[in-house]
Amino acid sequence: MIEITVPAAAGLSAGTLLALVLGGFLLRSRRDRSGLREEIACLRERLDDTRAKAARASDDLIAEIAHLTEKRIPAVATRAAHPHAQVPGPLSSDFARTRPGAGLEGVLDGLLGVMTKERKRVDAAARAGMRGTTREIQAGLYRLQDVLRGLQQQYDEPELAQTLFELDHENEQSLRRAQVAAVVCGAWVGLAREESHLVDAVTGGQSRLVGYHRVRVNNHLESGTALVSHAVEPVAIIVAELLDNALRHSSRDSDVTVNLERAHHGVAVTIDDAGVGMSADERAYAQRMVASSEPILLSDLGDPPRMGLAAIGQLTRQFDLSVDLSTPSPYGGVRAVLLVDNHLLSHVDPVVRPPAAAAPRSTREADTPEPPVRQETRGKLPVRTGGSARTRKVTGSPAFTAAEILTRTNFSRVEDSYPETVPDPGTAPDDDLPQRRRRHARPGAEAAVPAARPVPEQAPPPARTPEDSAAALGALQTGTAAARSSAEPEGNDPR
Amino acid sequence: MTGRRSGRPLVPAYLSTGGVARPRHTELERLSLLTGGAGPAPDGLPAARHALYDVLDGGTLTLVEAAALLELPVSAVRVLAAELAEQGLVSLRPPVPPAALPASDLLKRVADGLRALKQ
Numbered sequence: 001m002i003e004i005t006v007p008a009a010a011g012l013s014a015g016t017l018l019a020l021v022l023g024g025f026l027l028r029s030r031r032d033r034s035g036l037r038e039e040i041a042c043l044r045e046r047l048d049d050t051r052a053k054a055a056r057a058s059d060d061l062i063a064e065i066a067h068l069t070e071k072r073i074p075a076v077a078t079r080a081a082h083p084h085a086q087v088p089g090p091l092s093s094d095f096a097r098t099r100p101g102a103g104l105e106g107v108l109d110g111l112l113g114v115m116t117k118e119r120k121r122v123d124a125a126a127r128a129g130m131r132g133t134t135r136e137i138q139a140g141l142y143r144l145q146d147v148l149r150g151l152q153q154q155y156d157e158p159e160l161a162q163t164l165f166e167l168d169h170e171n172e173q174s175l176r177r178a179q180v181a182a183v184v185c186g187a188w189v190g191l192a193r194e195e196s197h198l199v200d201a202v203t204g205g206q207s208r209l210v211g212y213h214r215v216r217v218n219n220h221l222e223s224g225t226a227l228v229s230h231a232v233e234p235v236a237i238i239v240a241e242l243l244d245n246a247l248r249h250s251s252r253d254s255d256v257t258v259n260l261e262r263a264h265h266g267v268a269v270t271i272d273d274a275g276v277g278m279s280a281d282e283r284a285y286a287q288r289m290v291a292s293s294e295p296i297l298l299s300d301l302g303d304p305p306r307m308g309l310a311a312i313g314q315l316t317r318q319f320d321l322s323v324d325l326s327t328p329s330p331y332g333g334v335r336a337v338l339l340v341d342n343h344l345l346s347h348v349d350p351v352v353r354p355p356a357a358a359a360p361r362s363t364r365e366a367d368t369p370e371p372p373v374r375q376e377t378r379g380k381l382p383v384r385t386g387g388s389a390r391t392r393k394v395t396g397s398p399a400f401t402a403a404e405i406l407t408r409t410n411f412s413r414v415e416d417s418y419p420e421t422v423p424d425p426g427t428a429p430d431d432d433l434p435q436r437r438r439r440h441a442r443p444g445a446e447a448a449v450p451a452a453r454p455v456p457e458q459a460p461p462p463a464r465t466p467e468d469s470a471a472a473l474g475a476l477q478t479g480t481a482a483a484r485s486s487a488e489p490e491g492n493d494p495r
Numbered sequence: 496m497t498g499r500r501s502g503r504p505l506v507p508a509y510l511s512t513g514g515v516a517r518p519r520h521t522e523l524e525r526l527s528l529l530t531g532g533a534g535p536a537p538d539g540l541p542a543a544r545h546a547l548y549d550v551l552d553g554g555t556l557t558l559v560e561a562a563a564l565l566e567l568p569v570s571a572v573r574v575l576a577a578e579l580a581e582q583g584l585v586s587l588r589p590p591v592p593p594a595a596l597p598a599s600d601l602l603k604r605v606a607d608g609l610r611a612l613k614q
Contacts, residue, residue, distance in 0.1 A: 142503070145503070146503075149504075149507075149508070152508055152568040152570065152571075153568050153569075155570075156525065156568065156569040156570040156573065157570075158516055158517045158518060158570065158573075159517070161516035161517075161568065161570030161571075162515070162516035162517055164516070164570075165508070165509035165512075165514055165515075165516045165570075166509075166514070168507050168508070168509055169507070169509055169514060172507060191503070193502060193503070193505065194502055196505055200505045200506055201505060203505070203506045203510065204505035204506050204507075206510070207506055207507050207509070207510040212510065213513060213514075232505070236505065356504065356505065356506035356510075356511075356566075357506075357511050357542065357543045357546040357547070357565045357566065357567055358506050358508075358510040358511035358542055358543045358546075359506060359542060360542045361542060361545065473533065473553075476533065476553065477533050480530075480533075
């Protein structure tokens with residue numbers, strides 16, 4: 001019995017031991033598995049998290065790209081044309097700090113650069129095309145002008161002359177527009193002029209406008225103040241454009257005043273209008289256009305293009321002139337000041353080459369007492385024209401006295417309306433016939449007012465004292481009065 | 496003539512009359528005589544009229560001569576003359592009739608005589 005119990009007990013204990021060991025193993029493996037399951041769950045969670053984040057990031061990026069294409073790129077395109085346009089930032093402010101964000105910013109910068117470059121290229125091409133066209137139009141209009149002026153000289157029938165005047169004015173306006181367009185497109189002003197009186201250039205500019213009647217020019221310059229040849233046309237264009245601006249911004253019944261004055265560094269042409277004036281923005285724009293050093297793009301000028309100020313800007317840069325529009329006028333409108341520097345000024349003898357008949361004469365002459373002026377002018381005349389071959393002036397000889405004048409007047413009374421042919425014995429050349437001139441002129445008087453186109457090279461110098469002149473004048477008046485009262489002229493006085 | 500400007504005039508002719516070419520005195524002809532008044536021109540006279548007044552200088556010129564001196568077309572000077580006449584600054588007379596002019600050979604003889612005098 002005992003023999004059976006021992007092995008049974010041994011087997012039992014061994015079995016128990018095994019069961020214990022196996023149970024231990026089982027427990028451990030169970031614990032391990034639950035740990036693993038937890039880890040898997042945790043990992044799954046993180047995976048889901050990450051997936052969700054990635055999906056969000058991708059959505060954000062897609063949204064940013066959509067924002068870029070829909071809003072930001074068009075804004076950059078607008079900005080290429082209008083530097084003041086705002087380009088919106090990315091949707092989220094953090095995005096710009098991420099790498100894709102920086103990449104997209106790079107895209108925008110590159111786009112802006114390329115667009116600006118392309119815009120300049122297209123603009124240059126457009127300007128070149130327009131330059132060619134306007135140059136041809138301008139040349140054609142100058143030819144037309146020549147024809148019109150020829151016709152004006154040739155025909156003086158009033159109705160026809162009226163039409164010719166109107167056509168000439170129309171032509172001047174077209175010419176101005178073509179010229180301004182050409183200048184904005186970088187062309188030369190298109191016309192070489194000779195040295196001219198500054199007042200002529202200003203009056204010439206005035207004549208190119210529709211409202212030229214409203215312009216009052218006050219010339220306070222010394223007579224003979226002139227522009228060097230290459231500055232004449234630019235000054236005329238600038239004055240025309242400034243006047244156009246002034247006329248446009250003021251009412252039809254107000255005047256535009258132009259003052260020509262000496263300044264320390266040159267001559268100032270001040271243009272004042274009594275219009276509504278410009279707002280601060282407009283004034284800043286205008287000032288930028290006329291004084292900026294940046295080249296002007298055609299596409300900056302708006303539609304319809306505002307060429308005038310751009311042309312002024314172009315010319316001031318090319319010709320070293322300066323224009324200022326930054327101050328309001330005391331008349332309430334705009335004050336534009338064109339300063340012509342001394343190196344662009346010269347002198348033209350107003351006696352040898354007087355300014356145009358329509359150009360306002362200098363107020364300086366009017367202010368000066370007349371006799372000294374005449375005296376002075378007479379003093380100068382012999383030097384310049386003493387040897388002149390032109391002997392058209394009746395009273396050209398310095399030897400004539402008041403008595404002679406009187407005789408002459410009597411003579412013409414007897415002969416009445418006969419033309420008088422009196423040569424100047426002193427200077428008449430052999431081959432020159434005596435030519436008719438006014439019948440009794442006050443010698444040297446016309447030289448006193450140079451703007452009067454006295455054709456002085458035809459006037460040999462009278463050397464006479466003011467007393468003599470006064471006597472001659474008196475005699476002349478008496479003679480004329482006597483002639484009028486005693487002899488009725490042939491035909492009736494048309495008045 | 497040194498006084499003539501060469502090239503294109505800067506100031507067109509219509510500016511001198513303010514664009515008007517129809518004078519009030521239509522009977523003014525190219526050879527009508529304009530006689531200027533004596534004394535300085537009154538103040539405030541428009542520039543072109545002033546210029547015409549000055550070029551007449553108290554004497555007499557035909558319309559076409561004044562136009563040549565002013566470098567303006569005859570049509571413009573006609574307007575200026577009519578305006579001045581209206582202001583009483585210039586008197587106008589019809590042209591000298593051709594019949595009253597001395598014969599051209601007489602003038603020639605006078606010219607020859609004058610030349611002879613000079614020599």
